[in-house]
Amino acid sequence: MTKAELIDKMAADAKITKMAAGKALDAFMDGVTKALKKKEGKVTLVGFGTFAKAHRKARTGRNPQTGKPIKIKACNVVKFRPGKKLRDDV
Template identity: 55%
Template sequence: MPSGIGDTAQRDRAGRPRHGEASGGPSRFTEMSEMHGRGSGALRRRVAVGVQTRRRGLMTKADLVGKIADKTGLTKANAERALNAFIEAVEATLVGDGKITLTGFGTFLVDERKARTGRNPRTGAEINIPASKVVKFRPGKLLKDAIQ
């Protein structure tokens, strides 16, 4: 097993071996690095970092749908419809009103950034960054307390 990659990097979520050394097949990491003309070490480090991030609590939409279905007794299809409806309602409200407050959880709001001057990191040349709108989230007291 290559250094820097834990056993979880060689298995998918269901615990099945991936295409690498663990399954006896050709190494997916080596094949990808050869395709890109790089040594496999840099690619293995990048893949290992992704594995660590997933273990630290990254939740995908599918994971969230599964949790909603488990907690509410809904089917996954109905839980996904409910989540999609929530996302659409939040988006529509932010576009129209610009602020949503979910008591205890937090507040989503639209803020405006002013136009400013920045620098191209590669050349050092000054560039103009146009004004834009961004979505911000301020956690509520209950969420802050739950995290602590």
């Protein structure tokens, strides 16, 4: 499902305009992004799941074409852990 399809579905289900649904989705994504930027970034939506920030250490990988080792920098990543209701529904 694309962002446009999700906006269409939200607008139809909530009986609001596509513009309002688009603004609501953008506000949600912005809120999640800002929360994850904090030091202990975590967003929990009961029944749906949890978005959490995790740190990956620097490591050595391999170039699949040449087989030569390459250095991969440390970075922060976002992990999603589905809630019980989402796991049961899917």
